[in-house]
Amino acid sequence: MHHVDTRSRKRSASSMTLGFPVIFLLSTNLGSKELQDLEEQIPTLTYDIHEAEVVLGKVSRKERALFELRKHKLVTEEVDPIERSAPASPARKRAKVLTTALASSDVDSDTASDGEVQRRLIGPVPVRPTVKVVRLAWFTESVKAGEVLPIDDYVVYEGRRMPTTPVKVVQPLPAEKVADIMKRALADAGGQSRSPRPKSSQGRRGETYTSHPVRPALVRQTTSEHEIDTKLPPIPDYLLTAYSCQRPTRIHPPNEAFIEELAKIKTARTLTGDKIGVRAYSSAIAAIAAYPYTFQTAQEIARLPGCGNKIALLFQEFKDTGQLKEAREDEADPKLAVLKLFYEIWGVAETTARDFYNRGWRDLDDIVEYGWETLGRVQQIGVKYYDEFQLKIPRAEVESISNTILAHANMIREGFQMVIVGGYRRGKLESGDVDVVLSHPNETATQHFIERIVVSLEKDKYITHTLSLSTTNSERGQAPVSWKGNAKVKAGAGFDTLDKALVVWQDPVWATTATGESKKNPNPHRRVDIIISPWKTAGCAVLGWTSGTTFQRDLRRYCKKERSLKFDSSGIRSRADGTWVDLESGPDGVPAPDMLTAERRVFAGLALEWRPPEERCTG
Structure with a gap:
């Protein structure tokens, strides 16, 4: 028997007397204890989002609200703000009353949807009902005030429910037929009427609840697939973490074809400004890329961090058809x-x-x-x-450009070291641009050096255009700057800027004609980034500029949540007091002998297992 403590009973009793609409509670950003307490308090709680008039949760932005609705497969169109502020028409009021009544009925939602039962009982509804995504504070403050507060100030998003299949209008049925429908619905649900609340809420809540009378299947699964699932290889330990910076992720993983399809959807989300969708697909792609086996069933992919049912269903579609419909639609x-x-x-x-x-x-x-x-x-x-x-740069040309830059650096001041970073260092056969990090053991050599090397390369006609030249690091004397927390700083200032130049490069040497007459330079223009780092933070610069985008994102998250540090390409500092943290010098305070040793020391100092560049291909 599920035990409810006295405080939970008191809270529940205080809210039971209030006339709340039907509420679906989002588990996002809620701890298990907080989630359980809220479930006990909400008298009109539903576990089917399609029944809800209000979706309640720790949500403050419309983009997040839309993501949650999409995740739970509730399709809506946004209600115009003018329409929201207008008084409801009699038809809309009637529709709302009917929706509320049906939501509290004994009809099992797995047997017949609210909309279908409503159409069968009363015929077509003139206006589709809306659903509101509301901040959690509305409920908690209403309970505290002892009355249901006006909801408008707490609404993050309001949308009108959209039919997912064509609506077929059916004439009202006689009362005896309605009774037959209800009996069949109850029989399909195992002979039990739907309880408005589960008898137990123990366990972690996911997409569905263990207390739901009928558990929906994830995807269609054959007997042979079920047998495969019982023999799936264990998930590697490194995939039990949410941080891709702790996983080996190679450039050509076993499930590369599926990843390419997901990447197309991610690109479309980027172009349309769906930042939450981009983040979700990035996390899923990074997890799949680190999985060392070829997927056999959808259930296998659902086990991975950042994937779940959504990505599992997409894999089932990919397995069945060899492509993803959404990716094809985006391309068209x-x-x-x-x-x-x-x-x-x-x-x-x-x-x-x-x-x-x-x-x-x-x-x-x-x-x-x-x-x-x-x-x-x-x-x-x-x-x-x-x-x-748009032309890709072969590895040999990347090396030629980089060696020219290093040669010019050492002509100006001997002793410079260089690491070619970016996709080249991760193992790509072709690159979109060339990224190099230069540093020198003598800190005076790197101060204002970016200007000198750009002038030298321009003089020899390698650089045709200098598009961006940043000297912020030199202007502050290359001294590590304390982190200022979340305080705003002016653009271009702060600790996370290195001296760098973004330039257009063209090889000035080309073959002449047989007659010796010169012609216009046929060599393609290339994009090149030259980064100058002080020696004391060169390891962070090489690490940051080498790793894949999601690897970098998760490295920053790991440092924040697990180490209370702030990482970027120009160094590490403490979130406790804002001071610079030196992870690159040895125990005796002696600087690293080279840039690659400094990079390894950053991994060790952050308690991360060393991942060579070719294992940081997260995308």
Whole structure:
């Protein structure tokens, strides 16, 4: 028998007398104890989101609200703010009353949906009901006040429910037929009527509750697949963590084809500004990329961190058809095609790409004809050399460009070391640009060095355009700066900036014609980033600029949540007192002998297992 303590009974009793609408409680950001307490307090709690009038949770942004509704497969269209503020029509009021009544009925939602039973009993409803995603404070403050407070100030999002299948209008049935429907529904549910609350809420809540009378199947599964599931290989220990910086993730994982399909959906989410969706797909892709076996069933993928039922269902679709419908639809979407074209311009982020589209531009010619003067210099260069920047750079050329940079550095001041970072160091055969980190054991050598090397390379005609030149690190004397917490600092300032130059590169040497006459330089223009790091933090610079995007994101999360530190490419500092933390010097305080040793010491200092660059391919 489930034990409810005295405090829970008192809280529940105090809320029972209040006339709350039907509520679905989100488990997001709730601890197990807090979740259980809230379930005990909500008198109109439902475990079927399709029954709810209010979706309650620790949600403060509309994007998160939409993500939660999508995760629970509730399709809505946003209610216009003007419509929300207008008084409800008699038809809408009647629809709301009917919805509430049906939600508290004994009809099992696994047998017949609310909408279908409602149509059978009373015919078509003139207006679809809405659902509100509401901040948790509305409920807790209502209980504290002893009355149901006005909800409008707490609404994060309100949407009108959209039918997922065509609605078939059925004429009202005689009373005896209605009774037959109810009996069959109860029989299908095992002869039990639906209780508005479960008898037990023990255990961690997921997509569904263990107390639900009928557990929905994850995906269709054959007998042979079930037998496979009983013999699945154990999940490696490194995949029991939520941090991709603790996993070996190689460039060509066993499930690469499925990852490529997911990456297409992630790109579409990026272009449309769905930041939460991008983060979710990034986490799932990183987990799948670290899994060392080829997937056999959907249940196998559901076990992995960041995946769950959604990704498992997508894998089942991929297994059945060899592709994902959503990815194909995204590729066929003409708007997304234009956004992708703009997004691939150097210097254009996804928000700028959408701005270009909203101005009515549909290709590069439109940008040149109607908006050239409004572009920044970086964007103008990005448009001018768009086709050349799309060409991949072979490893041999990456090495040639990098060796030229190092040679110029040592001509100016001997003793410079260099590490080629980015995708090249992770093992890519071709790169989109060239990234190098330069450093020198003598700290005076790196101060204001970025300006000197750019001038040298421009003089020899390797650099055709310098698009960005940052000297913030030198301007503060290259001294580590304390972290200022969440206080805002002016753009371009702060600890997380290294001296760097973003340049356009073109090899000035090319073959001449048989007659010896020169012609226009045929060599393609390349994007090159030159980063200068002080020796004391060179390991952090190499680590940050080498690793995949999700690896970097999770490294920052790991440092924050597990070590109370703040990491970026220019060093590490304590979140307790803001001071710089030196992980790169030896026990005796002697600096690392080289940049790669410094990088290894950062891993060790953070209590992370060393992952070579080729195992940081998280995407």
